[in-house]
Amino acid sequence: MASNKEVVVAMVPFVTQGHLNQLLHLSRIISAYNLPVHFICTATHIRQARLRVHGPNSQNDNNNNIIFHELPDLDFISPPPNPNGPNGFPSHLIPSINSSLNLRGPVADIIRSLSKTSRRVAVVHDSAMSYVVQDVKMIPNAETYVFRALSVFYSFCFSFERLGKEIPFENETIRKIPTSAETMSREFLEFVKIQYSHQTFHVGNIYDSSRAIEGRFLEKLEKDEIYGKNHWAVGPFNGVKKLETDISASSQNRDTSLQWLDKQPSKSVIYVSFGTTTTFTDEQIKELAIGLEKSGQRFLWVLRDADKGDVFKNEEGKGVGLPKGFEERVQGRGLVVRKWAPQVEILGHSATAGFVSHCGWNSCMEALTAGVPIATWPFHSDQPRNAFLLVDVLGVALTMKEWASRNEVLTSAKVEEVIRKLMDTKEGTMIKKRAADLGDDLRRSMDEDGVTSKELDSLISYIRR
CATH class of the missing domain: 3.40.50.2000 (Glycogen Phosphorylase B;)
Incomplete structure (x- = not known):
C-alpha cells in the first residue's frame, strides 16, 4: 500500500435498471468532487446503464474521474416477462439476479488491485451486492458503504419487520402496509437473506433521499443505530436543482x-x-x-x-x-x-x-x-x-x-x-x-447551504478522512 496515493471510490451496483441508474448518477456526483470513481459491473449492464442514463448533462460520464471496469457477462437464461404470473413480482428476472452472486471473485480482484495503488478504497455497494463484496473486510485499506437503493421509509419499516417488532409510527394507517412476504417472491426473499450476514462490517449507509422529505425516519434509524451509526441522505441522485426543458434544443x-x-x-x-x-x-x-x-x-x-x-x-x-x-x-x-x-x-x-x-x-x-x-x-x-x-x-x-x-x-x-x-x-x-x-x-436542499448539500459534503469528508 502506498500511503501517499489518493483515496478512490469503487461502485458496485446491482444488476437491475433502477439500481444501475442510481449508482451511475451517484458516481457522477462523487466524481465532481475530484475523487476517482471505479464503476464495476458486467459489460452488458454497464452498456445498459450508460445508454439509458438521462437527465441534465446525462452523457457527461465520459470524464477521467469515472473508470468503467467491464466484467465478463454472466451466463443465465433470460425468459420474457409473464403478465399472467401469480403475482406482480418480476420473477422472470430471478435467473439474472441469482447470477450476480458469481461476481464475488472478479469484483474482489479489482478492489484488491485498486488497494495496492491507493491510500484507501471506499467501496460503495448496493445492499443487494453485500455477498459479492464480502472479501473487502480482508483488505486492510478498504472499507464498505452500503447503498440502500429504496426509500428511507422502506428501510425504516423493513428494519422493524426483520426484528419482529411493531413499526413505531403514529399514523394508524400504517397497518395497511403489506409485509415483504406479500410483495416479493419466495426466490427473491431467499436472495435477500443471503445478503444479511454480509452487512455487518460497513462504515455507513447511503440513501437516494433527502432529510427534506424523510428526515424523521432517518433520525429514528440514527437514534437506534439501526444499520450502524452513519447515515447519509444525499439525494436526489438525478442531479437536478431546477428541472427545466431546453426548448431551444434542436x-x-x-x-x-x-x-x-x-x-x-x-x-x-x-x-x-x-x-x-x-x-x-x-x-x-x-x-x-x-x-x-x-x-x-x-x-x-x-x-x-x-x-x-x-x-x-x-x-x-x-x-x-x-x-x-x-x-x-x-x-x-x-x-x-x-x-x-x-x-x-x-x-x-x-x-x-x-x-x-x-x-x-x-x-x-x-x-x-x-x-x-x-x-x-x-x-x-x-x-x-x-x-x-x-x-x-x-x-x-x-x-x-x-x-x-x-x-x-x-x-x-x-x-x-x-x-x-x-x-x-x-x-x-x-x-x-x-x-x-x-x-x-x-x-433548495441541494443549494450550497441546503441540508442535502451539507450531507454530501459530510459524506465526501468522511471518505477522504
Whole structure:
C-alpha cells in the first residue's frame, strides 16, 4: 500500500435498471468532487446503464474521474416477462439476479488491485451486492458503504419487520402496509437473506433521499443505530436543482416525446409509466386506455414490456391490447410511446401536471424533485410502502389502485375517476400545491447551504478522512 496515493471510490451496483441508474448518477456526483470513481459491473449492464442514463448533462460520464471496469457477462437464461404470473413480482428476472452472486471473485480482484495503488478504497455497494463484496473486510485499506437503493421509509419499516417488532409510527394507517412476504417472491426473499450476514462490517449507509422529505425516519434509524451509526441522505441522485426543458434544443436531437410536450399547454398532461419491471395483461391495457380516453385529459403513455435480464434481447414496445382505433381517436391529445423515454425531462417539462406510476423509488424521487403529484399504482417489492409514503405521509399523491385489490383488473371507470380528481377537483389542486411546495424544498436542499448539500459534503469528508 502506498500511503501517499489518493483515496478512490469503487461502485458496485446491482444488476437491475433502477439500481444501475442510481449508482451511475451517484458516481457522477462523487466524481465532481475530484475523487476517482471505479464503476464495476458486467459489460452488458454497464452498456445498459450508460445508454439509458438521462437527465441534465446525462452523457457527461465520459470524464477521467469515472473508470468503467467491464466484467465478463454472466451466463443465465433470460425468459420474457409473464403478465399472467401469480403475482406482480418480476420473477422472470430471478435467473439474472441469482447470477450476480458469481461476481464475488472478479469484483474482489479489482478492489484488491485498486488497494495496492491507493491510500484507501471506499467501496460503495448496493445492499443487494453485500455477498459479492464480502472479501473487502480482508483488505486492510478498504472499507464498505452500503447503498440502500429504496426509500428511507422502506428501510425504516423493513428494519422493524426483520426484528419482529411493531413499526413505531403514529399514523394508524400504517397497518395497511403489506409485509415483504406479500410483495416479493419466495426466490427473491431467499436472495435477500443471503445478503444479511454480509452487512455487518460497513462504515455507513447511503440513501437516494433527502432529510427534506424523510428526515424523521432517518433520525429514528440514527437514534437506534439501526444499520450502524452513519447515515447519509444525499439525494436526489438525478442531479437536478431546477428541472427545466431546453426548448431551444434542436429538434433533431430532441426526443419525440419532448417535442410533443412542447406543443401542449402548461400543466395539462398526465404522464403514465410503470417502470422497467411491470408487464400488463391485454385486458388491463385495454381498461387503462379506455380510462385515459374517457378522462378527456391530455396524456403521454409509455407502453413497454418489462425488461428481460438481458435488456438487449428485449423486443421494444407492445403491439397488442390497445382498443381498435384508440390512437387515432386521441391523436393530438394523447401520445403512446413504445420505447425508452427520457423520464427526468418529461417530469420536468412545464406541460406535465401529474404522473400515474408504479411508485418505484427512482420514479418517486424524480417526481418529487419536479414537484409533480402522483397517482399511485404499486405492483411489488418496495412500491406499496412508497405509495403509502406519498399518499399518507407526504400528501403529494392520490391512490389509483389499492394494494388490497392487486389481483383485480383496474377498471377504466376508476382510471377516469382518479385522473379527473387529480386534474379537476379542489382535492387535486391541494395535492398539486403540496407536491410543488415539496419539490421546491427538495431542490433548495441541494443549494450550497441546503441540508442535502451539507450531507454530501459530510459524506465526501468522511471518505477522504
